[in-house]
Every structure is written in C-alpha cells, then in structure tokens.
Amino acid sequence: MERSSGHKRKRTGCLGCRARRKKCDERQPICSLCSRKGTECVWPDNWTAPQTVDSFCFDPAAASSTSGPQTSVSRRGPNLSFLPAGPLWTASRASNVNSNSDSNSPSESAKDYGPRKRSPESLRSQAEHLRMAPKISHVPLIVPPDLDCYEGSFQMLFQHFLSRSMPSMSVDNVDTELYVSTLLPVIVSDNLVLRSVLALSSLQYMLSHPENDKALKLASTCYSKALSAMRARVALSGTGAQDDRPDCLCAASLMLALTESARGDSTRNHVDFASHVLQNMSNSVRLGINQKLYRNMLRVCMFLRVDEAVETIPSPFTSAQLVNQMDMPILAGHLWDAEHRASATELSEECGLFQTPFIAGLLTIHHLARLRAADGAANIDKDERVTQLLAIEMQIMSWEPALPHTSLRVRQVWTLWRLAMLILLYESPVDGKFWQASRRNDCYESFMKELKLVPKGHESIGVMLWPISMAGSCAQSSAHRELIQQQLTESCDTLSARMLAVVANMLQQMWDGTAANLADDKREEELVIDPSLISPESLQEA
Known part of the structure; x- marks a missing residue:
C-alpha cells in the first residue's frame, strides 16, 4: 500500500509574514497581519522582479503571460490582464488565434478591453518613444498599500498614464522625464493627486475604447471621485485639520485642467484655481517645496492660460479679441525668481x-x-x-x-x-x-x-x-x-x-459661415445696378 504524502507547506504568503513565521491570509493588496501592524505588505513577485512599463509594454514574455484576463484570480501579483499596450494586444491576439479555446477563454475578454487595431508604424514609434526615455522604463508598478485605489483597475490606469498620458503632454522625452521625476513622488504620496491622475487616465482610456461600457463607467467614477476629493481638500484648507500641501493642490488642479481639456469642456476653472494657488503661496511654502516641480507647474499653468486668451469661440483669432490676463506677469515674475534660485546645471536639463x-x-x-x-x-x-x-x-x-x-x-x-x-x-x-x-x-x-x-x-x-x-x-x-x-x-x-x-x-x-457670407455679399452685389448704366428710355419706362 502506497504511503500517503505529508502536508506540503505553501509558500504563497507575503514576505512580511514569512519573516515573522506567521500564517498569511493572502489578502491583497495588504494582508490582515501587515495591516494590523502598519507595515508594508510586499508579495514575492513584486519583490523579486518588479514589473515595469517597458516590460509590460514591449516584452514578448510578458505579453504571452498576460494575454487576457485570467479565469481564476491570481494571488501572486497584480492583475494586469487588460493592459492597454499595443504590442501586448497584438501578441495576445496572435496567441488566441493559434489556440483553440472555449467561450471562457481570454480572447473574448480581451476583445472587450483591447484597443483598436493600430498600424505597425504607430506601434514601432510608440515603442521607440518609450524606450528612448530610460526613466519611464524603470518605474515599478508597486503601489503603497495605504492609498485608497480602485479595485482591480489601478494598475491598468497607472500604466496608461505612464505610457500614453505623459507622452501626449510633451514633445520629446525631456518633458516626459520631467513629468516622471516630479509627478510620481507626489502621486504616490497624496491621494488627491492620485485621483486626479486616474481621472485623466481613465478618460483617455475611455476615449480610446468608446464602445466599452466598463471603460465608460470607470471614467465617470474616477472623475466624480477626483472632484469630490478636490472639494474636500479645498474645504479643509486653512482649517488646520490636515496639511494643506499647496504643491499637491496645484498639481491636482492642473491634472483636472488637462482632464477638462481632453473632455472638450470650455470651462477653465481648474486652471484659474491653480493660478490662484501659485500666486498666493507663502514664501516659506514656495521655498520649501520641490523647486523642480514648482518651476514645472508655473510653466504648465502659463501654457494652459493661453487657451483662455480669446474672448469668443468660434471666431477668427485676432488681437481685437484677446483677453488681458493680469495674472500672466505675476506668474512670470515667480518663474523668474525660481530660475534665479536654480543652478545652471539644473536649468540646462x-x-x-x-x-x-x-x-x-x-x-x-x-x-x-x-x-x-x-x-x-x-x-x-x-x-x-x-x-x-x-x-x-x-x-x-x-x-x-x-x-x-x-x-x-x-x-x-x-x-x-x-x-x-x-x-x-x-x-x-x-x-x-x-x-x-x-x-x-x-x-x-x-x-x-x-x-x-x-x-x-x-x-x-x-x-x-x-x-x-x-x-x-x-x-x-x-x-x-x-x-x-x-x-x-x-x-x-x-x-x-x-x-x-x-x-x-x-x-x-x-x-461655412464665411462662405455663406461671401455668397450673400455676392448676391447683393449682383442686385446693385449702377444708375449711370441705365439708358434714359429705361428710366422713362420705369
């Protein structure tokens, strides 16, 4: 009679419970024991090889391993099954075509979440654009567990923000790396900035997938929660109930301003509020925040104010319709002061x-x-x-x-x-x-x-x-x-x-209005008759 094997010890818990030799309940993103002790909960996959933007977007192995949503919930890492990356989507479609899967296979779920077909030239240009920015390709997708994130969607939205939203706000990799180095520390440390970033990313993801009901609901939820967080932060500012952090308040306002622009809204309330925050910072706060972030926020705010320079739209842009924006010289003065405080090496970068x-x-x-x-x-x-x-x-x-x-x-x-x-x-x-x-x-x-x-x-x-x-x-x-x-x-x-x-x-x-006006003017000119051209006989008959 064959002897039954003993109980095999599972090694799927977090690293903190392993070090303490305690049984882990394997709740993600943070287990109960780590939550009770207030320690960071790190999982084995994230500890040994943290996934990065470059690996998830362009690594064939990562593409084949995450070709679609899994049928069973994985306990060994974040679910990035519907990551909106071009080459990953192409690889997943190829793997689904080659394999004869049933109706519950990842192919049908990937059909709902995957982006539309793109040309090989656009995929290569996107890959080259990201690979040229080394700071982007080494950003780990490890999120602090104490942040209130959206269940099952944070990794996808954060990935979309890094790979699509940031490059769309810049011309080359210099500006993109500037956003990465200044925004990421604020994103992971402030819940308001995080929600504003997710609002922008979810909106752009929804516009890329207009037929996806889940993407539409996600964009609406993220935008609503970002506005609620902004109202709560503004209501508590100056009361001493929490740290005001004007730099985070301004960064969140600029993110929401970009969200408004992507939505096609004509209102510019968030840009005006960001300008107000930048103008009314105390000198101690102005000198105490990250100066690189401070200079970048001043520049972005002044750039976004250009859209408000015209009084009436639609109409031809002329200098007779320009609005005299009184805050532009004030913001420029603060930018000059920040430039004088920076070194030549910092400005050259x-x-x-x-x-x-x-x-x-x-x-x-x-x-x-x-x-x-x-x-x-x-x-x-x-x-x-x-x-x-x-x-x-x-x-x-x-x-x-x-x-x-x-x-x-x-x-x-x-x-x-x-x-x-x-x-x-x-x-x-x-x-x-x-x-x-x-x-x-x-x-x-x-x-x-x-x-x-x-x-x-x-x-x-x-x-x-x-x-x-x-x-x-x-x-x-x-x-x-x-x-x-x-x-x-x-x-x-x-x-x-x-x-x-x-x-x-x-x-x-x-x-169309200009063409119609020209046509009306032409008809009016055709009806005008010069009296000198009319003969006296015609005048007598009239």
Whole structure:
C-alpha cells in the first residue's frame, strides 16, 4: 500500500509574514497581519522582479503571460490582464488565434478591453518613444498599500498614464522625464493627486475604447471621485485639520485642467484655481517645496492660460479679441525668481518645449491684449503704439530656443508657435493697416510648409493646438483647410482627446459661415445696378 504524502507547506504568503513565521491570509493588496501592524505588505513577485512599463509594454514574455484576463484570480501579483499596450494586444491576439479555446477563454475578454487595431508604424514609434526615455522604463508598478485605489483597475490606469498620458503632454522625452521625476513622488504620496491622475487616465482610456461600457463607467467614477476629493481638500484648507500641501493642490488642479481639456469642456476653472494657488503661496511654502516641480507647474499653468486668451469661440483669432490676463506677469515674475534660485546645471536639463524661454514668449499675447485695451481707451499715442508693435515683432522674430541641447522636434514645434504669433500680429494689428498684407501671406505660407512636415496623428499635436487653430482661422484655400482638418481629425485617436474634434468642428463652422457670407455679399452685389448704366428710355419706362 502506497504511503500517503505529508502536508506540503505553501509558500504563497507575503514576505512580511514569512519573516515573522506567521500564517498569511493572502489578502491583497495588504494582508490582515501587515495591516494590523502598519507595515508594508510586499508579495514575492513584486519583490523579486518588479514589473515595469517597458516590460509590460514591449516584452514578448510578458505579453504571452498576460494575454487576457485570467479565469481564476491570481494571488501572486497584480492583475494586469487588460493592459492597454499595443504590442501586448497584438501578441495576445496572435496567441488566441493559434489556440483553440472555449467561450471562457481570454480572447473574448480581451476583445472587450483591447484597443483598436493600430498600424505597425504607430506601434514601432510608440515603442521607440518609450524606450528612448530610460526613466519611464524603470518605474515599478508597486503601489503603497495605504492609498485608497480602485479595485482591480489601478494598475491598468497607472500604466496608461505612464505610457500614453505623459507622452501626449510633451514633445520629446525631456518633458516626459520631467513629468516622471516630479509627478510620481507626489502621486504616490497624496491621494488627491492620485485621483486626479486616474481621472485623466481613465478618460483617455475611455476615449480610446468608446464602445466599452466598463471603460465608460470607470471614467465617470474616477472623475466624480477626483472632484469630490478636490472639494474636500479645498474645504479643509486653512482649517488646520490636515496639511494643506499647496504643491499637491496645484498639481491636482492642473491634472483636472488637462482632464477638462481632453473632455472638450470650455470651462477653465481648474486652471484659474491653480493660478490662484501659485500666486498666493507663502514664501516659506514656495521655498520649501520641490523647486523642480514648482518651476514645472508655473510653466504648465502659463501654457494652459493661453487657451483662455480669446474672448469668443468660434471666431477668427485676432488681437481685437484677446483677453488681458493680469495674472500672466505675476506668474512670470515667480518663474523668474525660481530660475534665479536654480543652478545652471539644473536649468540646462530642462531643455524640452516647456523651458522658460518658450514660456516667456507666450507673454506676447498679454502684450497685444494690453495694447488693444490701451488703444480702446485712447491712453497711448500713435508713435508709441507703433514703437511697441515693432518691438513685439522683433521679440517674436528672435524667439528661439536658448538652450543648445534642445531637440529638433522641439525646434520644429517652436517654429510653428513663432509663425502663429506673427500671423496673430499681422492679421489684425492694433494700429489699423500698419502691417502690409504680404507679410501675413508669406508668414502663413511658411506655417503651412512647416505643418506639412508634422506626421499625421503625432502624439504631440496637443501642444500645437493653439497654432493650428490660429492658422485655421485665417485659412482661405481649400487645400490648406483640408490639411488642417486632417491633422486634427487623425490625431483624435492618438491623443484620445475630444478637444481636437471640438476645434475641428469650430473651424468648419467658421469656414461655412464665411462662405455663406461671401455668397450673400455676392448676391447683393449682383442686385446693385449702377444708375449711370441705365439708358434714359429705361428710366422713362420705369
């Protein structure tokens, strides 16, 4: 008779219970014993080989091991079964086609959560974009257990934020690494910033999967919880009930502002609140927070304020409709002070698009709005107005990257912004017919040539939205209008943002209205008869 084997000891508990030689109840993300002792609960898989963005997105082994949602809940690590990564989705589809699985196989679940088909060129460009950023590919997906996260969805949303949301807010890897190094410590240490990040990530994930009911519900839940957390933090600020942490409050406001922009909302309440927080920080708080994060928040806030510079939309963007934003010089002053406190080495590393010389050039809009207000109030004479217009033109013409390590992609986007600023200056100057029409036409043709060089569906099209809108408001030929519409519509899926579609519809309505007005003017001109051309006989008959 065969002797029965003894009880085999399981080794699936957390590392903390193993070290204490206690039985682990294997509750995730934190077991009962670690929760009672207030210690960190680390699981074996996360301890030996923490999964990273690069491994989950582009490692074939990771793709084959996580090809779809598992039929049984795994106890040895986080469930990243429906991770929205392109190559992983391709590998999972290939494995599902080769294997004859039943109706409960991962293929049907992957069909619900997987992104739509993308071209091999877009997948290769995304892989290259992430691999060029070493700091992104080494961010572990280990979450502190005391944070109140969304059950079963945090890993997917956090992964989507790193791989899609951050690159969509930057032009090259310099800005992306800047976001990683400054935002991640705040995300994992503050619940409000975490919820704001999840709101942005879940919205973009939902826009990438519009037919997925679970993604729609998740986006609505995350956005609602982020707004509730923001209201609670604002209500408790200044009461002493908790640490105010203005840096986290400002970072969360900027994340919610980006969420509003992706939703296509016209309100800019969160940008205004972020500007208010940055202006009213005490000196002790201003000097005590992370200076790299502080400089980055000032730049991003000033950049987002550009969208509020126009009074009425839809309408052609002209200097006669610019809003005089009084907080822009105040934010710029705080940015100059922060620059003086930083070393030359620190500033040389911040050579992406959101470097200080680029943000300083955005003050041109404020100067034009100020001249427009002074011109309406007749507070400035003609000679001084002409002098200031020429000075603004010289500033725009010399508006180039000051840092030598600026990439070619940043310089190309910078050129589009410079040409758009010149179009704004030449299209509707403050001083009547001061500028010649040939300058505007030459500048516009140069802009369209530069725009043709931008790949359609490029991820950084979001930072070029204002220049494209400026050029679209002045577009006359059908070829130029078609090119602008292609750039906007083909980038909607790449960026997962509704604002591009909103701007495209706005421009189309404006073009249709302009064509209708021209047709009405033409009919009116056809009905007007010059009396000198009418014969006396016709007048007598009349």
